[in-house]
Amino acid sequence: MMHPIYISATSIISPQQNFEYEDFLQDIKSSDDGTLFIIDPNYRDYINPVAIRRMSKMLKMGISTGMNCLQQAGITTPDAIITGTGRGSMVDMEQFLMDMIKLEEEALTPTAFIQSTYNSVNGWLALNTKCKGYNQTYVHRGTSFELALLDAQLLLNESNSYKNILVGCYDEITPDYIKVKSKIGYWKNPVPDSTLDLFKHNDTNGTIAGEGAAFFTITNNKEQTLCSINTIKMLQDANIDDVNNSINEALTANGMTLADVDVLLCGMNGDARQQPMYNAIIENTESNTSIAAFKHLCGEYDTSSGFATWIASNIFKHQSIPEILLQKKGEHSSVKNILLVNSYILNSTSIILYRSIS
Amino acid sequence: MEDLKRTLKEQIIESLNLEGMSPDDIEDTAPLFGEGLGLDSIDSLELMVLLERNYGIKIEDAREGRKVLESVQSMAEYIKEHRTV
Numbered sequence: 001m002m003h004p005i006y007i008s009a010t011s012i013i014s015p016q017q018n019f020e021y022e023d024f025l026q027d028i029k030s031s032d033d034g035t036l037f038i039i040d041p042n043y044r045d046y047i048n049p050v051a052i053r054r055m056s057k058m059l060k061m062g063i064s065t066g067m068n069c070l071q072q073a074g075i076t077t078p079d080a081i082i083t084g085t086g087r088g089s090m091v092d093m094e095q096f097l098m099d100m101i102k103l104e105e106e107a108l109t110p111t112a113f114i115q116s117t118y119n120s121v122n123g124w125l126a127l128n129t130k131c132k133g134y135n136q137t138y139v140h141r142g143t144s145f146e147l148a149l150l151d152a153q154l155l156l157n158e159s160n161s162y163k164n165i166l167v168g169c170y171d172e173i174t175p176d177y178i179k180v181k182s183k184i185g186y187w188k189n190p191v192p193d194s195t196l197d198l199f200k201h202n203d204t205n206g207t208i209a210g211e212g213a214a215f216f217t218i219t220n221n222k223e224q225t226l227c228s229i230n231t232i233k234m235l236q237d238a239n240i241d242d243v244n245n246s247i248n249e250a251l252t253a254n255g256m257t258l259a260d261v262d263v264l265l266c267g268m269n270g271d272a273r274q275q276p277m278y279n280a281i282i283e284n285t286e287s288n289t290s291i292a293a294f295k296h297l298c299g300e301y302d303t304s305s306g307f308a309t310w311i312a313s314n315i316f317k318h319q320s321i322p323e324i325l326l327q328k329k330g331e332h333s334s335v336k337n338i339l340l341v342n343s344y345i346l347n348s349t350s351i352i353l354y355r356s357i358s
Numbered sequence: 359m360e361d362l363k364r365t366l367k368e369q370i371i372e373s374l375n376l377e378g379m380s381p382d383d384i385e386d387t388a389p390l391f392g393e394g395l396g397l398d399s400i401d402s403l404e405l406m407v408l409l410e411r412n413y414g415i416k417i418e419d420a421r422e423g424r425k426v427l428e429s430v431q432s433m434a435e436y437i438k439e440h441r442t443v
Contacts, residue, residue, distance in 0.1 A: 050396060050398070053374065053375040053376065053377055054375065054400070103411065106410075107407050107410040107411045108407070109373070109403075109404055109407045110400060110403045110404065110407070111400060111404060114400070
């Protein structure tokens with residue numbers, strides 16, 4: 001079994017708050033059109049003004065969240081940079097493809113193409129931090145962030161030469177992406193009056209769209225860290241039994257049962273096709289376990305597990321669960337163990353076990 | 359010529375996304391690269407595409423391209439002489 005890894009610092013840009021604010025999910029934002037867009041920080045604090053004018057939203061949020069995370073950890077140069085993105089820069093990709101059609105494949109501008117490549121964020125971060133170490137971008141839709149985390153765990157378990165690894169994720173939405181995905185039933189129709197009402201509509205198909213970036217400095221030294229990540233599991237096209245079995249495997253491997261879980265963090269997205277899985281997991285929990293959900297705050301996107309990991313880290317840090325997350329308050333006195341179960345749309349499910357350092 | 363230079367400045371600002379700049383901020387003879395506007399090699403590719411898209415001008419020779427892209431003045435003069443659209 002692999003050793004746990006530890007989160008020493010976090011940074012976020014989300015539809016709720018970004019790293020410029022210190023409170024933890026207190027000033028809650030919502031929308032009435034079924035989409036949740038990020039709150040932009042001042043990107044110029046982290047990105048050269050000459051370079052910033054070419055960058056899409058995703059590049060700006062990825063780079064500035066990564067740089068802010070390193071700043072919070074007091075790290076100038078990480079030993080490795082590993083990220084995950086489900087779709088990369090949609091804005092640049094759409095612009096490039098639209099130009100190809102409009103200009104009949106002639107006179108295409110280079111910038112959109114250059115910046116649309118999936119590893120642009122990692123490249124910029126490596127240049128900014130002078131990091132010549134391991135650099136990897138995972139693009140695996142709903143398990144992209146989980147694979148980045150798992151890669152960090154493998155590196156830290158295999159070699160002592162890695163001390164601090166920058167791990168992150170980022171995804172953006174565009175009006176065209178929302179339009180195209182609506183044709184295959186991704187989104188609720190009609191949309192809820194407020195995104196905060198998402199779970200009141202979990203008897204109909206579809207969800208709400210979201211985006212965001214989250215970064216973490218990961219280390220193998222537990223001193224002065226927020227929490228550990230003990231187990232990361234990913235499943236494809238799993239049924240309810242598969243998910244329950246994997247949860248039990250993850251807990252058993254750590255000498256735990258479901259009764260030891262203080263917070264079950266669910267990636268329920270209001271879609272009636274997914275809800276039975278979450279209901280089945282929740283039914284197995286004890287009265288001590290709090291049930292929390294987060295996609296009414298960030299929307300559904302490929303790397304929303306990054307937002308969930310930021311939430312888990314902050315629950316440990318603050319030792320409190322913001323009311324807006326709670327579906328059911330458990331009888332636990334403190335928070336020692338958080339289990340994330342997160343499904344992306346209808347095909348991939350991930351299970352991550354976080355534990356307190358104490 | 360004055361109209362062409364103004365249009366060209368507007369096109370440069372738009373294609374290079376020079377936020378907060380207006381055509382009046384760009385001097386006709388100021389160098390586009392280095393000390394002037396401070397543009398870089400990716401911008402030079404964008405400007406070549408701008409010439410092709412808007413004026414039907416394709417510059418194949420890099421040395422010629424460097425001369426053409428010295429300033430708005432040199433670009434406008436080249437456009438006036440070689441434009442096909």
